[in-house]
Amino acid sequence: MYNSNSYIPDLVEIQRQGFFYLLEKGIVEEISKRNPITCFEKQIEIFFYPQYYRLTKPFYSIQQAIFYKKSYVSKLYIPVQLTDRKTKRIFLKWMLLAHFPLMTNRGHFLLNGSARVIINQLVRSPGIYFRENMHEIFSNKWSEKPSTTFRRFYADIICLKGTWLRIECDKDFSMWAKMKKGPKIPLLWFLLGMGLSEKYILNSVYKPMNLLQSFTKEMEKVQKSKSSKELKYPYVSNTKQAWEQIQKLFKLKKTLRKFSFLKKNQKEVKTFVFGQSSTKNDSKSFFSEAAAFDVLLKKTKKGTNVSSSKDASLLIQTNLQPKKNTIKKESLQKSKNQKTSKLCSQNQEKRVASKLEAYELGRKWFANKFMNPRTYDLGKEGRWLINKKLGLTIPLQQTTLTALDVLTATDSLMKIEDGFFEIDDIDHLKNKRVRTAGEALQEIFSIGLVRLEKSIRLKLNGNGQQSFFQKNSFFNFDSLISTRPVNGAFREFFGTHPLSQFMDQINPLAEITHKRRLSSLGPGGVSRDTATLAIRGIHPSHYGRICPIETPEGKNTGLVNSITTYSKISFQGFLESPFHKVYKGQVQRNLGVFFLAPDKDDHFQMATPDLNLSPLGFLPKKPIPVRIGKRFVRMKTHKLALIGVSPLQMISVATSFIPFLEHDDANRALMGSNMQRQAVPLIRPERPFIGTGLEARVVSDSGHAILAKTSGYIIYSSGSKIYLYTI
16 A cells, blocks of 8 residues: 655754755855955965865764763864965965854754754745835825825845845836835936946836936936036936937937948947047037037038048038137137136046046945945845846856846836736745755854954954064964854854754654744744734645644744645755646656645646545546645646645644544644643653554654664564664
């Protein structure tokens, strides 16, 4: 007979999996981000080699750590290279970086003799999310119902590290960029600051007028606050004017292609017309040059001969330059007022310099805020989600925000306004990911490394720099690199972090449920006071991933959940549930188990696992209950794609201990699953009279039962010895 329990994965594997990833890749990733550390003059360089790191054997064993109330830690050694460019010497040495806490085989940590568990956190995955916003306008202060309501949309770009960015649409369909701290900026400014040109932005956006509206609104505000004489905006003062001038620009581009002499020497004329190669600061605006170019075109139509690009440039110069009489008058005036002209030129130079400084500062601000990997990080998961939603092909190694991301996000937001795309369901599990214990430790390790980098830089740039090179031919490594920053970060995390808790050790069930707990609380998550019913509720995507029954009573209801018996966490951090494939009504059990990610739930028809099958594995011919995304319908078996592995698939370990659960009320089952963990442990444990068959598996996976490393036959057993015969 088919036994579903044989497919149950290791119940503590969720804790171990994250820690193994940290040891294999996480430590190397974090240290390589900090390479190299240099002094202010860049004459001393410190370089870490993280791929060669070593962990020593712990000084205390697990039993000794508990008995002597010590920590179960290992020393982390890394080879460090110092290059001194003054003396042209290179020193290499193994350095102790930190006392790294190790996870036990049972999935917890031992610090000062007490067992601690890092709870898995369910957070919103980094990426881009399109949401809707309902604006209500009331006719009076005392009116209960709004007179008008209108629907607008916004996009949130969420990152692992850095500031969140929001692109929102106003009631007048004008587009704005907004951060958590600071006022909203016109989106056109933001895109220009990211390094894109106006022509490229307005060409690649679905509704360019929406960008210009917010721009003109901001200009009107600025012009009201300051005098119009000080502010001179050459070609953006009104939306109509801006649109006309942009159309002129497009016409110019078309006319450039018409003439053969421009095709031959396109670069020369373009550089003259658009002013790209001119080294002198021209006071003429771009559109005055464009007007001169229009005159050139009119003359060519009338019949003037233009054979080369030089003739064209001469014609443009004559149209741009004033007449000879005016030049004479101006020269006389200049000779009379030379002193005033010098003062004016000096003031102009100062203004130009201040403008250039402001421009450079703006560029630096954008580069530091969104394009610096040390201050802004989307993560590989965030980059993958943004590429998937916006249809981009940016490599996963590019974890900072690019101008193309923001541009395509604005384009798709404009299309959502017209109903081309749907908005995202934030409560769906495809938009949430699990941060395991290894990931939390990696984050704390990176904080410790940042502190270490700061302390090294202070020592290199400080007054003590000269003392390092007194008489000694080698650099004093021990005074430079200390274990305090990283050790302090670990101590703070295990001592004060809300997700680091004392392990529940009342019985093996309490221990396993604590390690399989899933919390939405904590830093980067939801606060229990502001969490709504939508966050606490049960979503269709929870099926086979999060238990709908086991959750605490009180303020934490729905915010602290439990992972189901069969589910596992993928490498990207998403919860996956196992299924069998179905082909023309036959369940393909020989093909094994197929784990389904939450973003693929909507594409498959999934049947319940408690159906009666024939000896050959065929489903009944009558219509069966099927789930397709959020809908529950009845369907014929030949259309079915997947079927569940076991009826225990949708519930947690503690809930699966309750016999005849299908006949229970959900609230009573919730109380029963929570009270089992609070049961007083017995000196002589006994089997339950009515069991569900999962008790032995929980005891063995918790690590409390004595397990043989190899299979065999028991020959002899007593109170002190067990003899096993292996083949």
